Structure formats: C-alpha cells, structure tokens
Amino acid sequence: MGRENFHRILEETQQDVLRMGSLVEEAIAKAVDALTRADIALADEILRFDDYIDDLNVLIESNCLNLLALQQPMASDLRVIAAMLDIVIDLERIGDHACDIAQITKNLGSEPPLKPLVDIPKMAVLAREMVRESLDAFANRDAALAHAVPPKDDEVDRLYRKIFRELIEIMIKDPTAISRGSNLILVASYLERIADHSTNICERVVYTVEGVPKNLKRSVVEFKTAIAQADEMLHGHEKTGSQ
Amino acid sequence: MSAAGVPNDIDAALQQRFLALAHAVPVGIIVVNPRGRVTAFNSAAEEIFAVPAARAVGRALIETVRNFELDRRVAAALSQGIESAAEVTHVGTERRLRVKVMPLGRSDGRRDAVAIVEDLTALRDLTELRRDFVSNVSHELRTPLTAVKIMVETLQAGADAQAQATFLDSIAHETDRMIALVEELLDLARMESGRLQLAMGPVELGDLCRAAVAAQAARAKGLGIELSAGVPPAPLSMVGDRDKLFQVMLNLIDNALRNTPSGGRVTASVRAVGDGLEIAVDDTGCGIPVDALPHLFERFFVVDRSRARNISGTGLGLAIVKHIVELHGGSVMALSELNAGSQFLCRFPR
Numbered sequence: 001m002g003r004e005n006f007h008r009i010l011e012e013t014q015q016d017v018l019r020m021g022s023l024v025e026e027a028i029a030k031a032v033d034a035l036t037r038a039d040i041a042l043a044d045e046i047l048r049f050d051d052y053i054d055d056l057n058v059l060i061e062s063n064c065l066n067l068l069a070l071q072q073p074m075a076s077d078l079r080v081i082a083a084m085l086d087i088v089i090d091l092e093r094i095g096d097h098a099c100d101i102a103q104i105t106k107n108l109g110s111e112p113p114l115k116p117l118v119d120i121p122k123m124a125v126l127a128r129e130m131v132r133e134s135l136d137a138f139a140n141r142d143a144a145l146a147h148a149v150p151p152k153d154d155e156v157d158r159l160y161r162k163i164f165r166e167l168i169e170i171m172i173k174d175p176t177a178i179s180r181g182s183n184l185i186l187v188a189s190y191l192e193r194i195a196d197h198s199t200n201i202c203e204r205v206v207y208t209v210e211g212v213p214k215n216l217k218r219s220v221v222e223f224k225t226a227i228a229q230a231d232e233m234l235h236g237h238e239k240t241g242s243q
Numbered sequence: 244m245s246a247a248g249v250p251n252d253i254d255a256a257l258q259q260r261f262l263a264l265a266h267a268v269p270v271g272i273i274v275v276n277p278r279g280r281v282t283a284f285n286s287a288a289e290e291i292f293a294v295p296a297a298r299a300v301g302r303a304l305i306e307t308v309r310n311f312e313l314d315r316r317v318a319a320a321l322s323q324g325i326e327s328a329a330e331v332t333h334v335g336t337e338r339r340l341r342v343k344v345m346p347l348g349r350s351d352g353r354r355d356a357v358a359i360v361e362d363l364t365a366l367r368d369l370t371e372l373r374r375d376f377v378s379n380v381s382h383e384l385r386t387p388l389t390a391v392k393i394m395v396e397t398l399q400a401g402a403d404a405q406a407q408a409t410f411l412d413s414i415a416h417e418t419d420r421m422i423a424l425v426e427e428l429l430d431l432a433r434m435e436s437g438r439l440q441l442a443m444g445p446v447e448l449g450d451l452c453r454a455a456v457a458a459q460a461a462r463a464k465g466l467g468i469e470l471s472a473g474v475p476p477a478p479l480s481m482v483g484d485r486d487k488l489f490q491v492m493l494n495l496i497d498n499a500l501r502n503t504p505s506g507g508r509v510t511a512s513v514r515a516v517g518d519g520l521e522i523a524v525d526d527t528g529c530g531i532p533v534d535a536l537p538h539l540f541e542r543f544f545v546v547d548r549s550r551a552r553n554i555s556g557t558g559l560g561l562a563i564v565k566h567i568v569e570l571h572g573g574s575v576m577a578l579s580e581l582n583a584g585s586q587f588l589c590r591f592p593r
Contacts, residue, residue: 011303015303015305015306018305018306018309019305019311019314021309022305022309022310022311022314023311025309025334025335026311026332026334029332029334052311128334132309132335135309139306139307140306
C-alpha cells in the first residue's frame, strides 16, 4: 500500500463514516415518525436499515485496522483512525436505539395513543441535530463546532425529565396506561442516549483536531433522582388515595 | 478542472454559460467528477440542502450533503454508469425530493455523474392539506347525514307523535348545519375566484357586535363559556357589507368558542383606533403556538390535528374572515400566548 493509496483509503473510510452517519440520522427520523403515526410498515423498514448500518460498521472497522497495521500512521492520521474506530461504535449504538424505537412502535401496534406525542418528537429533532452537527464537526475538523454541540444535551435532558414525570403521572392515575407509558419512557431514554453518543463523537473530534482528550459530557440524567421523584409521586398518591 | 467546476473538456466560455444556466434553473443540479468530487452545485441545490456551493464544490458529496441514498446513486452512476431515479427524504432539511442521477460521458472516456434534484416538499404538503380537508369535510357532512338517515328510517317505521316532532326538529337542525357548511365552501370558492360582490352600505359595528354575541349566546352558555360584547357608547359606523361583516364576527366568536375550555371567557369588542376601526375577539383559551401564527388564516389550516378532531372545524372560518376583511380594505392579525389565550384583530380604514 503506497502513501497515496493510504490517503485514498483513509479518505474513503472517512466518507463511509459520514455515510453511516447519514443512515443513522435517517433511522432516528423515521423511527420517531413511525412511532408518532403508529406506522408499522415504516418501523419494519428501519429494522432492515440496520443491516446497511452494520455492514458499513464492519467495513469501516476493517479498513481502519488495515490502515493501522499496514501503514503505522503517525500524529493526526493516527488520531483520525482512532477517532473513527470510536465514532463507529457510537453510530452503531445510535442505529440500535433507532431500531429499539421501531421495535416499540411494533409492540404498541394499534393500541390507542396515550396522548398526542409532542415532546418526544422535539427530543428527536434535537438529538438528530446533535448527531448531524457532531458529524459536521468531524467532516470539517471543526473543533469549535464540536465544543458547541454538547451543551445542547441540557435541553434533551430537560425534555427527558419532563416526559418521564408526565408519563409517571399518567400511569399513576391510570394503571391500564402502564404498558404504553413505560414503552414511551424507554423511547425517551433511547433518545437521551442518542444525544449522549453524539457528545462522545464530539469528544473524538476535539481529540482529533486538538490532540488533547477532553471530557465534554454534561451532567448525566440522574436516574436515581428521577426514580426518587417518581416514588415520591406514587407515595403522595397513595396517601391522598387512603385519606 | 476549473475551480467552478464542470469537466475540463468544455471551453471556459461554455463553462461559464453552463454555470449561469444551472444557477437559473429551479431544480437542484449537482455534478460529480470521476474522482467523486463535486464540481458544480447550483443555487437550487444550495437551497434544498442548505449547503453553500463554496463548501460543497471540491469535496466528496457525502461530506456536505449527508444523504446516503443520493450518494449511493451517484456512486453507481460513476462506477457502473447506472442511471436511476427515486423519491428520497432528506432528513437534514426535512425535504421530500425526487432525484434523478445520470452518468455523463467525457471525452477522456471516463464519466461524471449528474444529479437532478426536484423539491417535492411543497407539493407533498399541499397533497396532505387537501387530503385532510377532504376527510374533514366528508366527516362534517357525513355525521349529520347519518343522523338524518337514522331519524328518517325511524319515522318511516312509525313513531309516536312526540318522537316525530323531536325527530323533525333534529332533522331540520342537521340539514341547516350541512347547508351552512356547503355555503361556507361556496363562499370561499367565490371569494377566491374574485366573484363575490359586496353589498356595500352603512354599517354600525356596535349593533353588529351585540347581534353576533346574541346569536352565539346560547351556544356559549351550553359550553360553559362567558361570552360578552364590548361596545363603546358612541356609534361606530363604517361602509361595508353588513351580512359579510356579521359573518366575520360570527366566525371569530365561533373560533374562540371552539378553542376555549369550559369556564373560560370570550369577549367580542369593537372600537375606534386612530383613523380606523377595529374588531377584536379575545379568548382565554389554549393559545396558539408561535410557529402556527403565520398560517392561521390559510385555508384548511388546523393548529393541532389531534386537538382539532375533538372540536371539529372545517378550517375555513378564519380564511373566510381574512378574505372578507381584505375585500373591505382591512387587515387581520392574531396575537396569542400559549395556555393563556388569543386575540384576533380586524382593522378597517374608516
């Protein structure tokens, strides 16, 4: 493998990462669309999508390993390859979460909706935007953009907490809503994870460009706090119920 | 290869003309060279993908236009000369696109790929709007028709005198509802084709306001909404079509009643403002999201479909208001705060 060949393969692999990113972004959009419209056929389409995503994942990984093994790249090339190996893991997980959401759409089937979905689509738009921008940052080696994306996670977390609270309240009032409600909580948590994965991607971009690893993570959604709040609501309900 | 792009076997002048032409065309045009680099990216493509040509040209397509399907087709055209066409969604800008990708042979034996991208988003939105409208109107017509049919069948089967009277009243009421809806549709069609003739004359807005409130009073009471008229002591006269202006008031009050929960308040008022007159209808209803405000007066627009189903409207009332007000040389406006209420304003020159 000549030097020119090395750069060609490196470049193509980066493009494959962006291809995988575009598939993943579309998968999130379609998954939430399918959920909102209870569109089982669309949900099935996403599950098939995942094969493409997985194929790209394997291709990128093997290209990266070949580049590492055969060329012993240095400095920025090495960091790019290392970053790609990490980024594809995040993208693959994001794709899996899109599939999880599609699976939930199938599980819910034609059950009547609990309530019109408003905040979940909002969360999805934000999460998708974060994925897209993190990959823009990667494509353009734009460390400033990579730094600007993670703060958006705060809004995703806020929506997550809001959805969690609302659904718990609905389930407390109406136990027949528990199956639908808990499924929707899962959807929200997947979207929250997707946003976190895009933060990981940004960290890799910053490392690639600046050469220094940085932790860009925002405060993690406190599951314990959220669950404690739910407990409190539940107990409050029981108390009023027994009076 | 020039910076601007297009194959280098075309002379410079021709290249300039090609680019000028490409930029003037309303469909997106993207040219990709045998090495997979974008060499031309016209204005429509910039708009569709929200990517400036300066960023796209010279790079691999996927680096700026993150669309797997388009990229795959371009790759197939470049490597295997495959021509293809498909409808694809571009999630980045939420557009529905029809793409056609063709290989374009060069004199050096290699080939470029040309992607022609047509934006179907507006068409799709329009189709959805029409479908919603048709289903809405059909629903609005079918509901009273079904009721009428059942009552007629019962009458045919024989019913006692009291039931007969009740059913006949209901049938009359339901047919009135259907006639009103059909009238609304015809009115709007007339207004939009410019065939509506206004019967101009002196109109006293205060009287009109009180009459409109009186006409909706029973309904408001049934809904548990406090409906009142705010009319200044001095008469407010203008020249206009009395019946049509009455319809404006009725439609605005009707809209407010639909969107206000029980226990809320709706106030219709008229007043002099500067050198003009104003009709205002305020409610304490659920309010209108900011992004919906610009579309309120569009035909068939319904803020929230899930909400609208419960409070069935045809989506025509406000469009009719806008047409009538504008035929009078006036303007309409909506102000709103989510979960606090809305205000609809019509301003007329005196």
